[in-house]
Amino acid sequence: MSNQPGSSTAAEPDQPDTDEPAAGTAPGTPAAPLAPLLALLASGWLAAMLWSTREAIQSAAAGVTAVSLSAFALPGVISAALVAGAALALAGAEPLTRRYGDRATLRFVGAIGVGMVVGLVTAIAINLTYADNATTNVIAGTTAAAAVIGGALAGARDGAVVGAVVAAALGALLFVVAFSRARDPLFDLFGGDGGTQEALVGAAKWVSRTESLLAGLVAGLLAFGYLTWASRRAQRRDPAAAAPRWPAYLFAGAGTGLLLLLAEVIIRVGGRSLLDLASALSEADAVAQTSLGTSRVDNGIWVLFVGALTTLVAFGRTLGPAPADDEE
Template sequence: MSEVDSEVRTGEAAQDGPERAGSSGLILAAAALLWMAAMLRSAWATITGQDDVAMEVTSTAYAMPGAVSASLVAGAAVALAVRAFLTRGGRDPGATVRSILTTGAGLGIGLLGALPIFMINVEGWIYAVVAGTIAAAATIGGALASFRHTRVVAAAGAGAIAAFLVGVLLAFVQDDLLPALGAGNTAASQASAAGNFSLVQGVLGGLAAGLVAYRVLRRARRRSGTELKWPLYTLAGAGPGLLLVIAEILTRTAGARVLELAGKVSELELTVQRMLSGSRLNVGLIVLFVGAFTAMVAVGRSMGTPNSADPAGAAAPDSDAAAEPLDPASTSPKPASIGTDAAPVGMDPDEIERRARAD
């Protein structure tokens, strides 16, 4: 290996070291696991609390999207913690091995989350479908943790949790907020108010996601001492919305049979399922774009502030030279100097001495 290649590899290792050291993700993993456990507990209670078969099916369809989203983020967060443990002390198992380990960690979390849903009724295929979708979501989250910039994945996971918390807070005031958004006695006004509510939820969730993702990256920068390029801040801000979109795609594909079965209960239920599916996708897309824009603006404002490390008097010599009156002899035309140390012909001796002292 040449000396140049050795220096390049040494520089890359120096950059990767702070990246790994600043991405433990233990707090994020704990928060994501709590979110996943809460959604699974809510889904289990909702499903098992129904006596009617039709209500049990529709309740399963309502509970599945939230459990899938939480499992996706939890799989990524736990895989990040596993990756940080494996790479501590400067060790690097390699890209392929690292990808296998993070994906396996996500799969393990997914299987643990899928077990209680599957055990509701081991003879019914509907619970097997939901359990498989949850396991697939966590596995995909673990695969995302093998991304080179772990800080970006961690920031996206934290932003997704922030967007979820915004949705929970809005759910508590939904009944009071819908009339302000135009809900009336007609079905058309209620549908319009529901659309406006989704818009508000997406915008507020995107703002929270973008700001949280930006703050996570800035905090990691202070710990590691390395800065990321601004497009990665934008990607981190868009990450929470991207995770929501991936979760919705999984719900529509892997869990399609559950949604179809719920739609067969009645025409009204079919319409509701379609509206909810469209609303979830719209919220995810809004969070994606608003989060990306928020993070981009935040990092742009930080880039525009003056650097405190720059000398405050960097422009002082020029300003002093402009403010100091020039000697009349120095303003008169002079022939070109010969050599670098030669003084201009005809210059006043005092001026020559003053400039030498300044140099």
């Protein structure tokens, strides 16, 4: 009989729990859409940076010129490796989350493993294609470390935020390359053709600030768009899923600047020997390395704050007025 004691309780464990998200993630942590595409784009960007650096070094005269060019190219390679490690680790961690559920330890270990593989493959590629010298070993080791650190960052629980940071960072890096065509006209616009040393320094500073401001704006808009799309996609699949709150948007918008500052730390720690060698070439090289390092730090700070402010403003515009309770 259906009314016997225990008959209803025996059937309850077989009933599926429809309140759990279909993707296996915890409520409020939407999955990262297009993670394989982000990994493909980041890998292509890393390969392009490695190839351009190799061509520049091999086309230069042996000795001091190659060392100087290696030091100038190191920041671009490190930032690309950091983003590629995070993107590929994210693409590897998302299937683990969907298959085994929201297990933070498993996700983190898987992301670290992917980052180590990316770093190892990148280091081997550099050692096989670059000239065999101390400079090559520094670039290979520092690039591998950046890829591993990027993989560790992708082990965070909220994959959508990591995906937003990766998408925003790729957009900002591509924007900087496209902005190079506008540097000379802006340099003249800001008074760089005045001929004096003060005018040249002031124009260069304003061009750099304009680039950082626009890059932060691009990063903030891309982070907001990606995170909003991921949230809506998750709510279509599971209407009970909670939308990300403003701290998630804040971190996603600031993520590109944080990656740039983290890349600078990796450069100054792992690439210290190469930077010191380039600075020892001449007094002008020492001044150039110091100026470039300061400029990279300033750029990271500007991108961080502008990106975070952009996402917060965009998120605030999506909020409507709080519903008022009707009094009887």
